[in-house]
Amino acid sequence: MCYQRGLSMFVTILHNHDHALLEDDPGREARADVVNVAAAMADALSGGKRRVLVKPVDDVTSVADALGDAPDVVVNLCESLGADSRGESLVPAMLELAGLCFTGSSSLALALSLHKNKAKEILSSRGVPTPRAMVIERVEDLVTVDLAFPLIVKPTREDASMGIGFDSVVRDRASLGKAVSRVLRTFHQPALVEQYVEGREIYVPLLGNAGRRALPLTEIQFGAAFADKPKVLSYTAKWDTSSPECLDSPSRLADLPRGLQQRCIAVALDAFEALECRDYGRVDLRVDASGQPWVIDINPNCDLHPQAGYSRSAQAAGLSYQDLALHLIELAQERHHGHQARRLAGPNAARRAAAPHRDLLGRRGGLRARADRRRRPAE
Numbered sequence: 001m002c003y004q005r006g007l008s009m010f011v012t013i014l015h016n017h018d019h020a021l022l023e024d025d026p027g028r029e030a031r032a033d034v035v036n037v038a039a040a041m042a043d044a045l046s047g048g049k050r051r052v053l054v055k056p057v058d059d060v061t062s063v064a065d066a067l068g069d070a071p072d073v074v075v076n077l078c079e080s081l082g083a084d085s086r087g088e089s090l091v092p093a094m095l096e097l098a099g100l101c102f103t104g105s106s107s108l109a110l111a112l113s114l115h116k117n118k119a120k121e122i123l124s125s126r127g128v129p130t131p132r133a134m135v136i137e138r139v140e141d142l143v144t145v146d147l148a149f150p151l152i153v154k155p156t157r158e159d160a161s162m163g164i165g166f167d168s169v170v171r172d173r174a175s176l177g178k179a180v181s182r183v184l185r186t187f188h189q190p191a192l193v194e195q196y197v198e199g200r201e202i203y204v205p206l207l208g209n210a211g212r213r214a215l216p217l218t219e220i221q222f223g224a225a226f227a228d229k230p231k232v233l234s235y236t237a238k239w240d241t242s243s244p245e246c247l248d249s250p251s252r253l254a255d256l257p258r259g260l261q262q263r264c265i266a267v268a269l270d271a272f273e274a275l276e277c278r279d280y281g282r283v284d285l286r287v288d289a290s291g292q293p294w295v296i297d298i299n300p301n302c303d304l305h306p307q308a309g310y311s312r313s314a315q316a317a318g319l320s321y322q323d324l325a326l327h328l329i330e331l332a333q334e335r336h337h338g339h340q341a342r343r344l345a346g347p348n349a350a351r352r353a354a355a356p357h358r359d360l361l362g363r364r365g366g367l368r369a370r371a372d373r374r375r376r377p378a379e
Helices: 028-045 060-066 085-097 107-114 116-125 139-144 173-187 235-239 258-274 309-316 321-337 367-371
Strands: 009-016 050-057 073-076 133-136 151-155 191-195 200-207 218-220 251-253 280-287 293-299
Touching: 009 028, 009 060, 028 050, 028 321, 050 060, 060 085, 073 085, 073 321, 085 107, 107 116, 116 133, 116 258, 116 293, 133 139, 139 173, 151 173, 173 191, 200 258, 200 309, 218 309, 251 309, 258 280, 258 293, 280 309, 309 321
Parallel strands: 009 050, 009 073
Antiparallel strands: 133 191, 151 191, 200 218, 200 280, 218 251, 280 293
16 A cells, blocks of 8 residues: 555664764764754654654664564665765665665665766766766876866765865876875775866756656855865865855755756756666756756765755755655655555455556565565655
């Protein structure tokens, strides 16, 4: 049965709790913030006949333990495990194998989006505009870089602006070498060297599956702290709320000409589809002087804090935070079970699969019996 508001359900909210595991974790602030998101989501979903449990996890075993109560639906807020961003895709993989209904993108989509070089290969093959880039695994490989300056250097598999600062944007070989060395040394992973697009930074929040739509677009407003520096939203700008970079880089609803807005939305939708993202997420764009949008990042597991950009865009579209939380659950259950309106007539008729919405993993043939347990609460 698809979720209808007011019906009894059991919701488990999973979130990573691994920000204190590493003494030298360069993403500690970002990992810690998800605790606040989980609390806000629990508050939004509590009430009525819903029973909500918040389950912090830090490794695969704790994820398995958290699912032992057989929830109707899982709200997946995990962005890492063991302070390693690669763990982000392990959680939905476990949920998929267990046959559970959960919010957000699949393990495949999260893995592809996290590994920026692989995401860019797919986008490029599908004709989605994204800046040219190369992966550098050793400092010695810098001689192979044949991209035109300016360039921006990032870790290949991090999000939340981890590893990005003013010195990530480079305009000569010496600066490139320093930036790549810093990524290799600090994050113990390859560096992505990407052509830097000068221009406006536009975020396109997307909601839904079949019938997917863009919520109101936002734009980063780079102020005085960026006057003589690259206009990039650094890790400091995102997570050090007292820093000049944070104070001088607010996001505002984007004021774009209609044609440019439509181009941004079209590019974002194509990118989301190319990586098979679903339910909700955000596509980050740079718009150059000619008005061409370029995909610089895809965030299918974007920040859902009530004060974060995605939630504020939803509010601008008329969705309160509680409405947004409930809608995410509806999307997950519609995908997982098929829409209730698609049921054939008769009390014992089988549900008809709604192809654009339904995840059939573990729901056909011999796998059916293994997944046939008491229904878990929806997200």
